[in-house]
């Protein structure tokens with residue numbers, strides 16, 4: 251379907267790399283529109299300059315010269331040609347627009363969630379990752395939504411951009427044409443962390459994606475507990491309310507939390523040990539720290555014991 255020559259190897263001077271079939275299609279239309287515009291810009295501006303110089307007022311030519319008021323063939327020409335050009339642009343553009351918005355039925359589906367301030371990618375087997383991993387030459391369908399505010403999902407190398415809003419799903423799809431890593435951005439100003447809201451698309455060679463998935467889906471067994479806990483912190487959504495830098499957010503910061511004395515609503519105080527943290531995760535309203543609202547949802551049924559241990563081990567490292 252695609253000739254090899256049509257695929258640019260890397261980013262050029264003007265454009266990012268053409269990483270997907272859609273990128274090639276979008277670029278062709280872009281260049282058509284650009285060159286048609288350049289042609290008419292040069293034509294019209296040159297004629298303007300020539301006419302200004304040629305018909306300027308000078309000695310012996312004070313009055314404007316008589317000129318024809320109407321020229322039917324000329325007017326038909328300069329109406330018909332632009333109409334045909336814009337029809338070509340419209341038909342071609344609309345065809346590609348429909349193509350970009352119609353995922354093939356056999357597409358591999360990945361759920362995309364935008365949240366302050368990260369992208370999360372959920373695979374069919376339940377694995378959640380912060381980067382989008384895909385196999386090359388395979389149609390990938392993204393079913394996207396947002397947890398909080400409007401975010402803009404943008405992969406320049408794939409010429410793919412769509413806003414996500416809370417409470418509804420949007421679908422886009424792409425097919426990567428070469429392996430490599432490409433940048434994902436957020437293009438809607440979504441708060442203080444907006445400029446940090448980026449991720450990568452990692453396009454794997456044939457077989458590499460399955461290998462990656464087998465390893466990544468097994469990180470609880472392969473990573474040290476504290477490292478696995480940090481990963482869970484980011485993928486379970488803890489990071490939305492708990493910082494690791496010392497500032498309080500919706501919930502208390504995790505920095506220096508372990509072993510500290512936590513004053514609770516109601517005048518009690520508890521030491522933040524393993525059992526305290528475990529209770530906070532499974533039954534968050536039981537011990538609400540002083541100055542915070544009881545808004546944390548329970549993670550009962552969402553995390554298992556090894557995962558709770560991993561999260562606690564991670565909190566221990568945040569001194």
Ligand code: CUA
Pocket residue numbers: 364365367400401402436437438439440441444445447
């Ligand atoms: Cu999300 Cu900007």
